[in-house]
Amino acid sequence: MEPLLAVVIGFVLGAAAGASSAVLGWLKSNEAFEPRKFLNGLVTGIILGVLAILGITVALQEAAVNDTVLLILYITTFVGIIGGDNIRTAATGGIRNAVLAQEEE
Numbered sequence: 001m002e003p004l005l006a007v008v009i010g011f012v013l014g015a016a017a018g019a020s021s022a023v024l025g026w027l028k029s030n031e032a033f034e035p036r037k038f039l040n041g042l043v044t045g046i047i048l049g050v051l052a053i054l055g056i057t058v059a060l061q062e063a064a065v066n067d068t069v070l071l072i073l074y075i076t077t078f079v080g081i082i083g084g085d086n087i088r089t090a091a092t093g094g095i096r097n098a099v100l101a102q103e104e105e
Contacts, residue, residue, distance in 0.1 A: 010053030017081035018045015
């Protein structure tokens with residue numbers, strides 16, 4: 001697989017997964033829509049997508065001959081990006097809560 005194509009696929013997968021994660025988080029929270037949170041999810045997804053696809057480029061080259069394996073790799077990457085965005089959200093929320101708790105004391 002060409003490196004540029006791998007980056008484009010990672011960008012698209014990351015953008016889709018980051019946007020999906022942001023929308024799911026918004027729907028779960030019952031809060032008003034905040035564009036900043038959506039953009040955070042989108043940017044995180046894009047970064048993770050490009051890094052993940054570049055990290056598995058060798059596997060993609062070998063899987064390119066088998067469409068089923070290629071699809072499984074893309075789906076796994078998509079789900080992994082959503083998980084990565086959720087970890088980032090939980091970590092930043094925990095840090096924010098710890099800082100706020102220290103300020104109250």
